[in-house]
Amino acid sequence: MTIDNIIKIRNVSFTYPDAKEPAINNVTFDIERGSWTSIIGHNGSGKSTIIRLINGLLDAGENANSKIEVDGIRLTQKTVWDIRNRVGVVFQNPDNQFVGATVADDVAFGLENRGVSRLEMMKIVPKAIAAVGMSEYADSEPGSLSGGQKQRVAIAGIIAIKPKIIILDEATSMLDPDGRSQVLQIVQQMKDKYGLTVIAITHDIDETALADQVLVMNDGQIVTQGKPESVFKKTKLLNELGLTVPFFQQVKKDLQSNAINIPNTINSEKELINYLCQLNSKK
Ligand SMILES: Nc1ncnc2c1ncn2[C@@H]1O[C@H](COP(=O)(O)OP(=O)(O)OP(=O)(O)O)[C@@H](O)[C@H]1O
Ligand SMILES: [Mg+2]
Structure with missing residues (x-):
């Protein structure tokens, strides 16, 4: 079965006027229709810029080698409104919207x-x-x-x-834990009900558990991507980038380095707790 990618980004770069370094540097990735993608990366890594490029708030210019395609439509000055009807963005500060x-x-x-x-x-x-x-x-x-x-x-x-795509640019970061989980729950419901594609930029590493795919950005590039469990195994890389790994992944790793074998199929806090309880009851 061929994969239906609702967003296709090819060799996209962008430099803000007067900036010395590009904010986005030759980025290529796909987002599958109906999936949930989390984007993580430290401050200034280019997360918001890539979002602004996708919905045409920023213009990467047109050239033959690079493209941004949303729902089968190539983003150009002519199609920008068409694309904005397909992409809704929720920003960080609730008071500014x-x-x-x-x-x-x-x-x-x-x-x-x-x-x-x-x-x-x-x-x-x-x-x-x-x-x-x-x-x-x-x-x-x-x-x-x-x-x-x-x-x-x-x-x-x-x-x-x-819209077909909803993007959360740190939309839950100013909320208390209750507000945060309510908003995420609503987004999940909307996703299921309307088959929406979700892209969530987040600093809350535990939120990435909701994702089908995690993109990790650094210095305007995607440094790694994949399913959350495979991305969070790369603890060394994430630590180098100043990113934390989800709590259960850290516990799993610490146990493994203390010769307590945790199978790699254990990929959530709940599974880890269940497994440890079982281990204990076998003794
Ligand atoms: N309006 C702007 N003008 C000039 N440079 C900008 C502008 N907005 C962002 N930048 C620069 O572009 C780079 C990427 O910024 P961006 O806002 O995309 O990062 P981010 O990953 O969203 O960061 P944060 O986690 O702080 O939201 C940074 O070096 C930033 O300083
Ligand atoms: Mg940002």
Whole structure:
């Protein structure tokens, strides 16, 4: 079976005006339709820049060797709006994403911009707000909501546009643990319900457990990529890049280096706990 890649990035580079070094340096990768990809990397490694290139907020210029393709459409100045309808981005700061006076107005904003009729909007908006569990706040002022609720409203605004890809650029990093898990849960639900493709830039290493694929960036390049379990085995590389590995991976490694054999099939905290309990009961 051939793999259906919704995003194809080929040999893409980008240098900010006046910058000496490229922020993105000859990057190539694919993202499979319907998958969840986590992007990790230290500050300034190029994570946000690659996202801005994908939805055309930044322009890598056109040349024969490089391309950005989203949902089968090559990104050019002509197709940028077409592509933006397919890609919704939730940013880090919940307070910077509101334009409407009420939650409902805010969610309607993107539709209004796209010339959707009032009648259509009245159908779409309440559904999108319900999907993120915010119906009782439809008439509230966005400013009165918690950080997690604000991010859920931002997600509703994106869902209303019916995108194919949702990108979270550290969208949970300013939230408390409850807000964070609620937002991630909503995104997971939206992914399952609408077959969305998710790209999540994160500093929260445990969040990468949700991913099918992890991309690790450093100095504008992808230094390694793969399934979370294979990426997090590379503890030496990750440590060199100043990145932590998930807690259970670290425990597993420490046990292994103390001659306690943990099978490589153990790939989550829960599996590790179960395995250790079994070991203990066999003694
Ligand atoms: N608007 C800008 N103008 C000039 N240089 C920029 C601009 N935005 C980012 N850069 C530079 O480009 C490089 C990549 O930045 P980018 O914001 O993509 O990193 P990041 O991985 O998202 O970092 P963080 O984890 O801090 O969000 C950095 O060297 C940064 O200083
Ligand atoms: Mg960033």
